[in-house]
Amino acid sequence: xxxxxxxxxxxxxxxxxxxxxxERTLAGEPITGFVxxxxxxxxxxxxxxxxxxxxxxxxxxxxxxxxxxxxxxxIFHLAAVVSGEAEADLAKGYRVNLDGTQALLEAIxxxxxxxxxxxxxxxxLAVFGAPLPDVIPDDFVLRPLxxxxxxxxxxxxxxxxxxxxxxxxxxxxxxxxxxxRPGRPNKAASSFYSGIIREPLNGEEAILPVSLDIRHWFxxxxxxxxxxxxxxxxxxxxxTVRSLTMPGVSATVADEIEALRKVGGDDAVxxxxxxxxxxxxxxxxxWPKAFDARSALELGFVxxxxxxxIVEIYQRDxxxxx
Amino acid sequence: xxxxxxxxxxxxxxxxxxxxxxERTLAGEPITGFVxxxxxxxxxxxxxxxxxxxxxxxxxxxxxxxxxxxxxxxIFHLAAVVSGEAEADLAKGYRVNLDGTQALLEAIxxxxxxxxxxxxxxxxLAVFGAPLPDVIPDDFVLRPLxxxxxxxxxxxxxxxxxxxxxxxxxxxxxxxxxxxRPGRPNKAASSFYSGIIREPLNGEEAILPVSLDIRHWFxxxxxxxxxxxxxxxxxxxxxTVRSLTMPGVSATVADEIEALRKVGGDDAVxxxxxxxxxxxxxxxxxWPKAFDARSALELGFVxxxxxxxIVEIYQRDxxxxx
Numbered sequence: 287x288x289x290x291x292x293x294x295x296x297x298x299x300x301x302x303x304x305x306x307x308x309e310r311t312l313a314g315e316p317i318t319g320f321v322x323x324x325x326x327x328x329x330x331x332x333x334x335x336x337x338x339x340x341x342x343x344x345x346x347x348x349x350x351x352x353x354x355x356x357x358x359x360x361i362f363h364l365a366a367v368v369s370g371e372a373e374a375d376l377a378k379g380y381r382v383n384l385d386g387t388q389a390l391l392e393a394i395x396x397x398x399x400x401x402x403x404x405x406x407x408x409x410x411l412a413v414f415g416a417p418l419p420d421v422i423p424d425d426f427v428l429r430p431l432x433x434x435x436x437x438x439x440x441x442x443x444x445x446x447x448x449x450x451x452x453x454x455x456x457x458x459x460x461x462x463x464x465x466x467r468p469g470r471p472n473k474a475a476s477s478f479y480s481g482i483i484r485e486p487l488n489g490e491e492a493i494l495p496v497s498l499d500i501r502h503w504f505x506x507x508x509x510x511x512x513x514x515x516x517x518x519x520x521x522x523x524x525x526t527v528r529s530l531t532m533p534g535v536s537a538t539v540a541d542e543i544e545a546l547r548k549v550g551g552d553d554a555v556x557x558x559x560x561x562x563x564x565x566x567x568x569x570x571x572x573w574p575k576a577f578d579a580r581s582a583l584e585l586g587f588v589x590x591x592x593x594x595x596i597v598e599i600y601q602r603d604x605x606x607x608x
Numbered sequence: 609x610x611x612x613x614x615x616x617x618x619x620x621x622x623x624x625x626x627x628x629x630x631e632r633t634l635a636g637e638p639i640t641g642f643v644x645x646x647x648x649x650x651x652x653x654x655x656x657x658x659x660x661x662x663x664x665x666x667x668x669x670x671x672x673x674x675x676x677x678x679x680x681x682x683i684f685h686l687a688a689v690v691s692g693e694a695e696a697d698l699a700k701g702y703r704v705n706l707d708g709t710q711a712l713l714e715a716i717x718x719x720x721x722x723x724x725x726x727x728x729x730x731x732x733l734a735v736f737g738a739p740l741p742d743v744i745p746d747d748f749v750l751r752p753l754x755x756x757x758x759x760x761x762x763x764x765x766x767x768x769x770x771x772x773x774x775x776x777x778x779x780x781x782x783x784x785x786x787x788x789r790p791g792r793p794n795k796a797a798s799s800f801y802s803g804i805i806r807e808p809l810n811g812e813e814a815i816l817p818v819s820l821d822i823r824h825w826f827x828x829x830x831x832x833x834x835x836x837x838x839x840x841x842x843x844x845x846x847x848t849v850r851s852l853t854m855p856g857v858s859a860t861v862a863d864e865i866e867a868l869r870k871v872g873g874d875d876a877v878x879x880x881x882x883x884x885x886x887x888x889x890x891x892x893x894x895w896p897k898a899f900d901a902r903s904a905l906e907l908g909f910v911x912x913x914x915x916x917x918i919v920e921i922y923q924r925d926x927x928x929x930x
Contacts (some may be wrong), residue, residue: 376717376773380710388702395698425749429768429849436769440762446751447758451698527751 287315288336290353290403292344292390293364295324297467298408301511302362307331312360313404313519323353324365345386350393357397360404360518361454363390369412370474372434383437391444395453405445405454406517408461409529411503413439416572424531424581431572446528457517457525459582462505462534466600475569479504482539483546483597486554487605495563498540501575505534506599509590516587524585533589535596536576545593549601609637610658612675614666614712615686617646619789620730623833624684629653634682635726635841645675646687667708672715679719682726682840683776685712691734692796694756705759713766717775727767727776728839730783731851733825735761738894746853746903753894768850779839779847781904784827784856788922797891801826804861805868805919808876809927817885820862823897827856828921831912835904842907849903855911857918858898867915871923 289306293299303322310317310333319336322328327341338356342349344365354361365386366372372379387407394403412435413428430436438460445456467480478495479502485492505513513532537545547555579587590596601607611628615621625644632639632655641658644650649663660678664671666687676683687708688694694701709729716725734757735750752758760782767778789802800817801824807814827835835854859867869877901909912918923929 377714384710388706392699427747427749428765430765431772433769433773436765440765443750443752443758443762443765447755450753451755 287312287317287360288319288321288356288358289317290321290323290358290361291328291364292323292353292362293366294322294328295326296364297469298464298507298510298514299324299364300329301507302364302514303328303331305511305515307333307335312515315359319356321353321356321358343382345382345389350386350390351396353390354393354397354403357401358403360406361390361394362406362408362514362518363387364408366408366437367434368474369432369434372437373432376433379433379437383434384440387441387444391448391454395448402452402455404518405449405456406514407441407445407456407458408514409438409442409458410435411460411462411531411574413442413460414574418572418574420575422531422574422577424527424579442529449525449528455522455525456528457520458529459513459517459587460529460531461510461513462503462532464507464510465504465596466506466604468507468600468604475566478566479542482542482558483600486546486557487550487597487601489557491557491559494539494558494560495566496539496570497562497567498543499538500567500570501536501538502570503534503536503574503576504590504593504596505532506590506596508599508603509534509588513587516585520585527581530582530585530587531577531579533579533582533587534577535590535593537593541593545597548594549597609634609639609682610641610643610678610680611639611682611684612643612645612680613650613684613686614645614675615684615688616644616650617648618686619791620786620829620832620836621646621686622651623829624686624836625650625653627833627837629655629657634837637681641678643675643678643680665704667704667711672708672712673718675712676715676719676725679723680725682728683712683716684728684730684836684840685709686730688730688759689756691754691756694759695754698755701755701759705756706762709763709766713770713776717770724774724777726840727771727778728836729763729767729778729780730836731760731764731780732757733782733784733853733896735764735782736896740894740896742897744853744896744899746849746901764851771847771850777844778850779842780851781835781839782851782853783832783835784825784854786829786832787826787918788828788926790829790922790926797888800888801864804864804880805922808868808879809872809919809923811879813879813881816861816880816882817888818861818892819884819889820865821860822889822892823858823860824892825856825858825896825898826912826915826918827854828912828918830921830925831856831910835909838907838909846907852904852907852909853899853901855901855905855909856899857912857915859915863915867919870916871919
């Protein structure tokens with residue numbers, strides 16, 4: 287089995303490559319090769335695999351055809367212009383996130399000859415827009431309030447239609463906010479969700495810009511990789527709906543802090559400094575609080591068990607502590 | 609006020625041009641000119657107007673720019689590859705219905721200088737897919753089961769996002785099945801809905817391929833034109849949601865036949881011949897039966913009062929009978 291990954295140099299892409307290369311199988315089949323693509327050249331995995339490393343703008347003319355040229359059996363489409371940039375640069379967001387996804391699907395169609403890969407598209411909670419119920423059901427209407435969310439919702443419609451037409455065997459998975467993200471803080475409004483765990487566990491001060499009662503929907507990087515793998519495995523005949531909200535952990539900022547206390551102690555918690563930022567508060571307070579992700583659970587997608595587990599996964603996977 | 613209409617040579621396009629040209633105003637402003645576009649050259653309306661008639665594939669490079677070159681204040685986007693053709697020719701459907709709509713929105717953005725037209729996009733009930741409740745609420749999830757439906761759902765997302773970004777002042781209206789369509793029967797699965805009224809009123813036999821209890825959602829051509837006009841008029845600040853299901857008349861085939869009896873008598877009804885077609889029955893039995901189109905009603909969109917009125921409108925507007 288040959289696997290293609292777009293966005294292979296990103297945080298999730300690298301972890302996905304590492305896990306697949308270590309496991310050597312996917313959906314019960316031995317993995318023989320990887321086609322890894324990103325805007326910068328991705329790293330090759332360790333192991334005895336045929337490996338093709340591609341770097342380009344996949345939305346540029348002819349690039350998508352190169353990615354599917356070797357008929358990958360599974361295509362993980364993780365590539366996207368991120369939320370903030372899609373809002374700042376409308377044309378670029380639509381070119382990559384919409385036109386690029388369309389070009390990729392058309393390149394698959396152009397292969398013909400019965401080629402029909404499993405196509406895993408990473409969608410986002412940004413497809414949902416306020417007003418939202420406290421617990422959002424699987425069949426909730428998509429009313430995105432960002433260009434990124436609109437582009438992801440459009441991607442879901444394309445994946446569903448191209449699947450119905452027999453061109454791909456597609457599945458869109460809406461990932462929760464990934465926490466704890468390794469690395470440094472960034473300018474995303476969601477940055478503090480990881481920062482208030484990551485920085486204290488590294489002995490650094492973290493800024494908390496919102497109140498303790500703000501609630502949101504989380505998955506560890508490890509759980510997210512599990513969703514991607516499961517999305518490649520789930521039987522086609524179970525996919526009566528092609529877009530699935532992923533399960534997650536619903537936690538308040540207060541829940542986060544209590545989990546940090548259990549794992550890192552009071553000294554870690556003392557490194558969180560409350561510094562209210564009304565602009566960030568306004569943004570994140572409209573975000574989803576929790577989902578009833580029943581369909582995904584029935585299909586075998588497995589969430590973290592608690593926010594404490596999410597913190598422990600960061601300690602183990604990123605800091606190397608047991 | 610200058611008005612552009614894409615799809616101006618179609619059934620609704622021609623009726624819209626005629627009505628606007630006769631009324632001479634829209635949203636309280638005098639109409640000064642029309643830009644009329646279609647794949648074939650549209651007819652010019654009667655009246656003292658600046659008129660530009662354009663014929664082209666509006667999705668072709670540079671064509672959208674010509675349509676918006678004169679800064680129309682209102683753009684009615686009725687142009688589309690229809691349902692059957694979008695299913696038969698995937699590439700053409702996406703090129704016109706998705707890429708074309710995107711090109712049009714990008715052409716508007718390229719004008720810049722504060723240009724922000726009212727943009728009326730005709731969407732469709734095909735954005736909804738089975739399983740459906742008997743009465744579909746305004747916030748029901750979009751799960752189209754045709755490429756046409758997917759393309760219309762994507763169009764709605766684009767219209768909402770470009771409106772949020774201040775590039776257009778957009779509104780997508782989901783039209784009911786238009787009944788009674790003038791003209792001849794066609795190969796659409798929905799053709800009989802008009803046929804069993806139109807043919808008998810013209811003294812011809814009509815085939816009924818489905819059972820009497822099949823229920824669906826209808827609007828007369830006159831009501832549909834009313835929706836388009838209202839969509840151009842409704843105040844921007846009322847459009848908290850940019851996609852609206854239009855009100856309509858929910859009627860069974862039996863209701864249709866009783867309305868025909870009242871208007872055309874028993875002799876007309878006798879011209880309907882039942883000839884069950886399981887394929888057509890299977891298709892139309894998955895279609896929406898009724899909507900609770902509350903948001904549109906609150907915004908002043910007005911439906912036909914009954915199926916009898918729908919039949920009378922056909923007699924009056926198409927056959928010239930009082």
